[in-house]
Amino acid sequence: MKEPTAKPWYREFWAWMVLAPLIAVLVVSSITVSIAVRHADDTVSDTYHKENRMYHFSGAQDQRALALGLAAMVQFQRGAQAVIVELNGNTDYPGQLLLTLSHPAEEDLDQHIVLSQLSVGRYTGTVPTELNSRWYLRLMPELDPQKHRDAQWRLKGEINFDLGEAAPLNPARQ
Template sequence: MVSAQVNQNRDNNEQPRPWYREIWFWILMAPLIMVVIMSTIMVSIAVRYADDTVSDTYYKDSRLYHFMAHQDQRAAELGMAGMVQYDPVEKSISVNLKGDLIYPEQLLLTLSHPVEADLDTHVVVDLLAPGRYRGQLNETLQNRWYLQLSPELDPKQHEKAEWRLKGEINFNLGNGAPLNPAVQ
């Protein structure tokens, strides 16, 4: 009887442990905490590296493409063609242009990244000699890029240009690419 009384006194005097020291709390909460952490990581990755390939204004872009077809026709009428050369050591771009036109003092070469619109670059190339242009870049280029050459120096006003030449370059395969009017 004395031992039963001692056990009762011991049970009454023991303080319960705090909730954060209970193993069952952590066994139940660990999966929930992991879900919250992984969800936060996935959302931050999705926001930071969002895909730029789908345009919300596809109808407007399509109309603009057809509207700008006259630029390609004009370049074809002038017999225009060109060649772009990139020098990775000097980080410079050279453009050799031919055609039946008066060569402007400056042209705009737009390098569009196929996936990330934030990486698009505009380079103003200056006339060195008739048909020969040169421009300077700030960064080294790699991988594949779409090229567009036009006499309009404001990238937001490219649809107002008289003509344009287009091309594609993959810097992993070489440093040169032809520029031609877009094929209809």
């Protein structure tokens, strides 16, 4: 009688019964990690700062804009890919302003438009892409978007292009 020869471990049924759940866990966890990294939450770009374990909102820019009586009207001309801003208030009108369009869900779609002064209180700029649906607007005299916390004042608003092409900008009230 011939003795059965031992099979290699990878040809044994019981080896795969033990390894299959472990391999499945590795595959599913790597897929979950890749989804979490690819679709991570966007950061909040506003005047919040972290102090210990709490986040605090600084409304100094809004208070300064309110004290100066600043308000603006933004008019988009979608066919010409242009934007016109009428700024009113008791301030020295800078030569350029920054208009930030923040998408409500995707930070990658945010746009920063540098506006040049046409006349006192009237500014214009070019919109690089076609805009649809809803956007948050922020107007400030600081031209570097990374230094938005250093701006002396800011005006905020919201526009829904499905409803119109103009929106008012005002200081945020707390």
